[in-house]
Structure formats: C-alpha cells, structure tokens
C-alpha cells in the first residue's frame with residue numbers, strides 16, 4: 124500500500140480542478156443514452172486532448188497514450204465526480220468494443236474503428252441477446268453463411284440498447300452450425316445501414332425505448348469484419364463481457380450519485396427540517412457512503428492489479444453484482460428522501476427533480492438484469508470465485 | 524501509488540497464519556471456553572516469541588516500528604482463528620496512546636515492557652465512546668474512582684490500564700492499590716473483556732488530550748473491523764468447504780444454486796470490505812484528515828456485513844450450524860462482540876456524519 128501522492132500528483136490534481144472550473148459550462152449533465160450532440164462531441168475531444176478520457180489508448184488510435192497510472196486515474200475520477208461531471212462519454216463502443224479490438228482486433232480494424240469510436244463519431248450497439256438466448260447466450264441462433272467475400276446474416280437480436288441510433292453493431296452469429304454450441308460462434312462488426320437490417324424500438328418500463336429488436340434478412344457482411352477467427356466468437360465475446368461488467372458496476376457513477384444525494388439533502392426540507400438534519404436519513408446516507416467508498420477502493424485495487432498484470436479474482440468478479448445494486452439503492456434512497464414528490468415523473472410545479480431518480484431507479488433495475496443477471500453473476504462468483512460445482516445438466520428428453 | 528499489500532506485508536500475514544494454524548484449533552477454543560487458563564498463557568508465549576506485541580512500537584523501544592495496516596493484517600488472522608489472546612488493546616491501542624506525543628516519560632517507561640511482552644496493557648475507553656448507567660470515572664485530587672466496563676485485554680493481570688477522564692488519557696499502574704478487575708461474561712468466550720473498578724487510585728496523565736483519545740479509539744475500531752473481516756472470511760470458507768462435503772438428494776449441497784447464491788452473496792458483500800479496511804488502516808498512519816471518518820466507516824460497515832455473514836454462513840451448515848459440534852458459533856459470537864464494542868454501527872455512523880459536518 125502506497126497512496127502517497129508526490130508533488131507531481133498534487134500539481135496534476137490542480138491541473139484537473141483548474142480544467143474543470145474553467146470548462147464546467149461545456150460539460151453535458153449526465154451520460155445520456157442518446158446520440159451525442161455537437162456540444163458533447165466537442166467536450167469529448169477536449170477530454171481526450173487533456174488525457175481525461177481515452178487516457179491509456181495509444182495515440183496512433185486517437186487516444187491520449189498515457190501509461191497506466193492508478194493515482195492519476197483516481198484523481199481524474201474523484202475530481203470529475205466531485206463536480207458531478209461524467210468522465211467523458213461512456214457507451215458500449217468505448218467500454219466494450221475498444222478494449223476488445225485492442226486485445227484481439229487486426230491492425231486494420233484498430234485503425235478503422237478505435238479513433239472514431241472514442242471520439243463519439245461512431246456509435247455502436249451490442250447484438251448478443253436473442254429471443255431464445257439470454258442468460259444462455261451461447262445457444263444463439265442468428266446464422267451467418269459463408270458466401271464469397273461476405274457472410275450472409277439471417278436472424279433476430281433483441282434488447283439491443285441504442286440500436287436505433289447506432290452506426291455499427293458488434294454482433295454474435297452462428298457460423299458453424301454443426302460445432303458444439305460454444306465453438307460455432309463468430310464475432311462480426313456490422314454496418315447498421317446495410318440493406319436487410321430492420322430496427323424496431325421496444326418501449327421499456329421507464330416509458331422510453333432504450334432498446335430494440337433488430338431483424339436481419341440476407342444481410343451481407345464483408346469477411347474482413349470478423350474479429351478473431353471463425354468459431355472463436357465466444358472467446359472474443361467473453362473478453363468483451365468482462366469489460367461490460369466493469370462498465371456496469373462503475374464506482375465513479377456511484378460516487379457522483381452520492382454527492383448529488385448529499386446536495387439534495389442539504390436543499391430539501393420536510394416539515395421545515397432539512398433532510399440532512401434528520402438522523403434516520405443520515406444513518407441511511409452513512410450506510411450507503413460506506414458501500415460507495417468500499418467499491419471505490421475496490422476499484423483502486425483492480426487498477427493496481429491490472430497494472431501489475433495480476434488476477435484480481437474475487438475483487439473483480441463482484442463488481443457488476445455489487446455496483447448495479449448499489450446504484451439502484453442510491454436512486455431508491457433519493458426517491459425516499461423526496462417522499463411523495465419522489466413519484467413525480469413528468470412536468471409539474473412540484474417537481475423537485477424526481478424524474479431523473481425514478482428513471483435511474485428503473486433503468487438500474489434493467490442493468491441488474493442486463494449484461495448477465497444478478498443470478499448469473501452469483502453463479503460465476505460461486506463457481507469461478509469459490510470453486511463450487513456447476514449445476515448438474517438436466518437429463519434431456521428423449522435421451523432417457 | 525499502489526493499492527495492494529507489499530511483499531513484506533504478505534509474508535507477515537502468512538507467517539502469523541502459519542503460526543496460528545499450527546497452534547490453534549477448535550478443541551483449544553472449546554477448552555479455553557471451559558476455563559482452561561493455561562491456554563491463554565501458552566498462546567501469549569507464542570505471540571510474544573514472534574515479537575508481535577511490539578509491532579507498532581518504535582525500534583528504539585524494542586519494537587518493530589510497523590503500522591496500523593500491519594497490525595490489522597495480524598488482527599485479521601486473529602479473527603480468522605478466533606485467537607484468545609490480548610491484541611487490540613495491548614498491542615495497538617495502548618502503544619498508540621503512549622506514543623501519541625513523541626518521547627514522553629510514560630512511553631519510555633512502558634513501551635519497552637509491552638514490546639518485550641513482559642507486561643500486558645489493558646485499554647478501558649468504553650465510556651469515552653458512550654456511557655451506560657452506573658459507569659464512568661471521576662478524578663479527585665489526582666486519584667481516579669469509578670467503573671469502566673468492556674475494557675479490552677484485561678484478562679492476563681495487566682500491569683497498566685489506559686483509560687480516559689476529563690478529556691485526558693490516563694495511565695494506571697495496577698500495582699497501586701484500589702484496582703479491581705473482573706471478567707464480564709459475554710457471548711464471546713474467545714476474547715475476554717473486563718470490568719474495572721477504581722477506588723481512589725493514583726494516575727499519571729498521558730500527554731495528547733482529546734486528540735490522543737480519538738486516535739486511540741480510531742485504531743481500536745479499525746482493528747475490530749479487521750478482526751471481523753478475518754472471522755467472516757473464515758465463516759465463508761468453512762461454509763463453502765462444508766457445502767462440498769455434505770450430501771443431500773444424492774448431490775453435494777454446494778451444487779444447489781440456493782446454497783451457491785448464499786455463498787456468492789456473502790463473498791460479494793465481504794470482498795469490498797477488504798479494500799475499505801486497507802484504506803482505513805493505511806489512513807490512520809498516512810492520511811490524517813481521513814483517519815477519523817474511515818475508522819468509523821470500516822467499523823460500522825464490517826459490523827453490518829459481518830453480522831450478515833455470520834447469519835447466512837450458519838444457515839449453510841443446516842442444523843449442524845446451530846449445534847456446538849462444529850463450533851462455528853465461536854465466530855458468530857466473536858463478530859457479535861466486535862460489533863458492539865467501541866461503538867455499535869448506529870453510534871459510529873452518527874459520528875461519521877458529524878465528522879463531515881452533517882450533524883450539529
């Protein structure tokens with residue numbers, strides 16, 4: 124353990140806080156699941172130029188190209204969350220595809236996509252789940268057939284977040300129908316404007332259409348658009364899923380949220396008493412604060428481990444499960460603080476900002492389910508983390 | 524910057540673990556709980572032989588000059604094995620109190636004796652955290668009278684007692700007349716706590732005032748949290764082990780998803796606590812402005828998670844968990860005691876709120 128910040132870091136923190144106080148007006152408020160506006164794109168560019176986003180992505184791919192430095196990453200995260208400013212754009216392309224390409228993509232693929240993705244110019248969606256294949260993702264049926272220079276794709280994806288505004292999809296398809304289910308999958312990069320793709324938005328419990336159904340009819344995808352080899356898609360996807368789980372449990376988001384809740388408690392009153400003066404609410408706040416701190420320190424541990432290329436084991440496996448539940452609980456607390464006002468979900472004279480919290484409360488429940496449900500996370504923790512056995516396979520009918 | 528244990532810290536923790544695994548088992552805990560006094564002396568001898576009591580004490584006084592993080596790693600192992608020996612009061616709180624102001628007479632006199640293991644020191648700060656009825660100390664003409672309860676590490680005829688009165692830390696030499704010590708029977712038979720009655724006893728003031736009291740309480744809280752971390756880790760580990768042996772419906776119970784998920788939840792709850800604890804322990808020596816707050820959070824959060832782990836892991840054992848046969852209840856109870864001493868979770872969270880200026 125050495126959390127000592129040398130003078131270099133003290134001045135680095137100063138640099139970050141100066142940047143924030145000078146530029147705070149340019150920042151978007153929250154991470155929105157819609158296409159970035161011109162303002163957001165400019166902000167993202169500024170962040171990359173300063174090294175506050177895409178920090179460790181090599182310069183040749185449009186990143187800042189810094190060595191990984193745990194303390195600097197933490198300083199950036201802390202100062203951004205203190206100012207309630209999101210740490211640059213976070214979307215599935217940046218958080219999942221880019222690390223995957225860096226690890227497994229061809230040079231050509233890295234050059235074509237990474238720079239445009241981190242800048243926000245190209246938006247990606249993740250085409251994994253299908254109507255019959257959710258938790259049991261490896262059973263997916265969307266087919267890709269070899270035809271000259273292309274694969275021809277037919278089938279359906281579902282729950283595809285953001286597909287309606289995406290340029291590209293990273294997608295899992297079955298290329299080897301005769302191979303065992305995990306060995307017959309390939310990972311394709313598909314242009315969403317290709318003829319034969321139809322996107323139908325799906326309304327969710329939040330009242331918005333955060334995700335979609337995507338239908339493929341004879342969609343031609345050039346063979347150069349495969350990441351990894353044919354039949355290795357499951358392996359490639361698992362590399363990506365690890366990154367998704369890191370993104371979904373992001374403790375910086377929890378820290379920002381906690382800060383917003385403290386502000387709310389200092390502003391709101393009930394029977395003339397400030398909420399922050401109510402000992403019962405304070406107790407709940409302190410409980411949540413301890414969880415937020417634990418997860419932030421846990422992420423420092425992960426950063427150090429990844430820097431040293433050592434396996435963080437349990438500390439890594441628990442991030443998605445804990446982080447998503449924590450964010451959901453934080454939003455639930457904000458709603459409780461507002462009481463009946465916390466239920467307002469639309470225009471009203473009495474709106475005290477509950478809409479945002481209600482949306483988060485519901486959407487975070489979605490995130491507890493999405494990207495591998497809480498139950499699947501617990502399977503992984505008990506099997507990979509604690510060495511407990513897998514579920515015995517049921518005896519299939521007809522095989523008796 | 525590095526958020527990980529150093530190699531030396533890993534080695535220290537491993538060597539303590541090895542020593543404990545060779546010397547402490549469930550039969551010993553059982554015999555100890557039945558009143559076999561010899562056990563305490565034996566374990567104490569081993570701990571002294573390893574040089575552990577001087578872990579925090581500077582080298583000039585014969586210790587090894589390490590920090591609260593190292594002391595916490597040892598506490599974690601003591602929790603894992605439910606070791607019945609003085610640690611948190613004698614080797615951590617007392618040295619922290621005595622060394623708060625560098626080079627004072629009392630430090631010079633007593634720290635070498637604590638480091639060498641010649642004496643033990645008991646710490647009685649319960650009333651500095653919060654007073655129950657019929658307890659508390661008073662000073663009259665430089666003599667102290669009154670009662671302090673739940674004092675830590677008073678079971679082996681402590682030579683000195685460190686307590687607080689009128690916002691000062693004071694030291695009492697038990698060779699003076701007027702000190703009566705008796706054990707309080709709590710749920711936790713692995714770690715005795717005592718009641719001390721003072722009847723007009725001579726005192727000496729340890730320099731440092733309120734700040735020294737606070738710091739001594741802080742490190743005590745962090746160390747209790749570390750003990751809970753170790754005890755909880757052990758309960759999870761033992762539960763998983765048992766679940767891989769015990770069969771029902773022709774399967775090991777660890778292959779039932781309900782059981783797997785109980786274990787996964789415990790592990791997921793406990794793992795971030797380790798990071799919290801490391802940070803809190805590190806902060807005690809290195810980040811002054813966060814030391815108070817983090818000691819509160821570590822103590823309260825581990826108390827809560829520890830209680831959950833104690834409950835759920837007991838369930839994994841089924842009826843066996845409820846019996847005395849496997850002895851898992853020693854850890855259940857040890858966690859139960861750690862949760863309450865030096866401030867229960869609500870009390871400590873209230874302090875955490877105050878530290879941040881939320882409560883006037």
Ligand SMILES: Cc1cc2nc3c(=O)[nH]c(=O)nc-3n(C[C@H](O)[C@H](O)[C@H](O)COP(=O)(O)OP(=O)(O)OC[C@H]3O[C@@H](n4cnc5c(N)ncnc54)[C@H](O)[C@@H]3O)c2cc1C
Pocket residue numbers: 248249250251252253256257258259281282283284285334486489490492493494495496497498499502780
């Ligand atoms: C907000 C949101 C965004 C999403 N975004 C995307 C996206 O962009 N791209 C994409 O491809 N997918 C996306 N998904 C899909 C998501 O990955 C799946 O919903 C998820 O993997 C669960 O699959 P399912 O919905 O088919 O549920 P099922 O797999 O049918 O699960 C139903 C219930 O059964 C339980 N269950 C299933 N199997 C097991 C088991 N082995 N052990 C214990 N319990 C089990 C589950 O935990 C759950 O409670 C998103 C989902 C949500 C909610």
